[in-house]
Amino acid sequence: MRQETLQLDDGTQLALRIYEPIGPQRASVVIGGAMGVRQAFYEPFARWLTQEGLSVWTFDYRGSGDSRPATAGGSLRGFEADLFDWARDYEAVIDAAKAARSDRPLYLLGHSLGAQLPGFLERPQQVDGLISIAAGSGYWRENAPRLKRSILYFWFFLVPLATRLWGYFPGRKLKKVGDLPRGVILQWRRWCLNPRYSVGAEGAAAARSYERVRFPVLALSMTDDELMTLEGTESLLSFYAGAPRAMQRIAPADVQARHIGHFGFFREQFSLSLWPRLADSLHRLAALTSAAPSGVPHTTA
Numbered sequence: 443m444r445q446e447t448l449q450l451d452d453g454t455q456l457a458l459r460i461y462e463p464i465g466p467q468r469a470s471v472v473i474g475g476a477m478g479v480r481q482a483f484y485e486p487f488a489r490w491l492t493q494e495g496l497s498v499w500t501f502d503y504r505g506s507g508d509s510r511p512a513t514a515g516g517s518l519r520g521f522e523a524d525l526f527d528w529a530r531d532y533e534a535v536i537d538a539a540k541a542a543r544s545d546r547p548l549y550l551l552g553h554s555l556g557a558q559l560p561g562f563l564e565r566p567q568q569v570d571g572l573i574s575i576a577a578g579s580g581y582w583r584e585n586a587p588r589l590k591r592s593i594l595y596f597w598f599f600l601v602p603l604a605t606r607l608w609g610y611f612p613g614r615k616l617k618k619v620g621d622l623p624r625g626v627i628l629q630w631r632r633w634c635l636n637p638r639y640s641v642g643a644e645g646a647a648a649a650r651s652y653e654r655v656r657f658p659v660l661a662l663s664m665t666d667d668e669l670m671t672l673e674g675t676e677s678l679l680s681f682y683a684g685a686p687r688a689m690q691r692i693a694p695a696d697v698q699a700r701h702i703g704h705f706g707f708f709r710e711q712f713s714l715s716l717w718p719r720l721a722d723s724l725h726r727l728a729a730l731t732s733a734a735p736s737g738v739p740h741t742t743a
Contacts, residue, residue: 443488456503457501458538459481463495470549472498477620497543517610522623528555529560551572553708562652576669579681581635584674639681659687663690664704666694699711
C-alpha cells in the first residue's frame with residue numbers, strides 16, 4: 443500500500459491509498475466509502491482484494507478523514523463542501539485509477555453513500571460496473587424500524603441546532619455519523635426528508651444524471667441491516683433506470699454468522715465467507731451487461 447495526495451483543479455487535496463497486487467492485475471477497483479467512514483476502515487478488505495489480482499484505490503472525501511483541511515487545526519468551521527463536491531472527488535479518483543491502467547476494467551465498490559454518488563458522475567462511461575453494498579435511498583420512511591424511531595429528532599432538532607452552533611456537524615462529539623461539513627449534512631438532510639431522496643430533492647437534472655448510467659449495478663443487501671431496508675435498496679436501484687441491475691439478499695445464517703448489518707461486510711471475520719463472493723459478484727456484473735435494465739431480479743446468497 444502507498445499513500446498519495448491527489449490535487450484537484452479547485453485546489454482540493456484528497457488523501458488516497460493505493461493497494462497493488464503482487465502478480466498480474468485483472469482490474470481496478472475504487473471503493474467509495476459510507477457517510478462519515480474513513481478510508482482506513484476498508485484497509486483489510488482492500489488488502490484482501492489485491493490477492494484476487496485487483497488494484498484497489500480508497501480515498502477520503504474532502505473535509506473528512508485524512509482529507510480534512512490542514513489549516514485551523516483541521517476545523518471544519520467555515521469549510522465549504524456539499525455532496526456534489528464529494529461526487530466530484532469520487533470521479534477524480536476514478537479518473538486517476540483509469541489513467542493508471544486504461545487497459546483494464548474499472549469497477550466501483552460503493553458502501554452506502556458510495557453507491558449513491560455514482561449517479562452524479564459526469565463521465566460514467568469510464569466505469570465497468572458498480573457493486574452496491576448495504577446501500578439504498580436514505581429517505582427516512584424507508585429507514586430500518588429502529589432508526590426510524592429516532593431519525594426525526596436527528597433531522598429536525600439535533601442537526602439544525604448543532605450545525606448552527608458549531609458551523610459544521612460535530613458528529614464525533616455527538617457520537618453520530620462523524621464530523622461533516624455544513625453543506626454536506628444540510629444537503630443530506632434535504633435528501634433524507636424527500637420521498638425520492640436525491641432525485642426528488644435535486645429535481646429533473648438529478649434524475650437525468652442517474653439515467654445516463656449504463657454500467658451494470660449489483661446490490662448486495664443485508665437482511666439484518668440496522669439502517670437500510672429492502673425497500674430503500676429497491677428505491678436506489680430504481681434511480682439507475684437506464685442500467686442493468688440486480689439485487690442479492692444476504693442473511694447472517696448464509697455465512698454462519700449472528701450479525702452482518704450495515705458495516706459488517708468489510709470486517710475481517712468475513713474474509714473466508716463474504717469476501718470470496720466478490721469474485722462471483724464481478725462475474726455477475728459482466729453477465730448483467732447484456733441484460734435489459736427493466737426489472738430487478740432478486741436472489742439469495
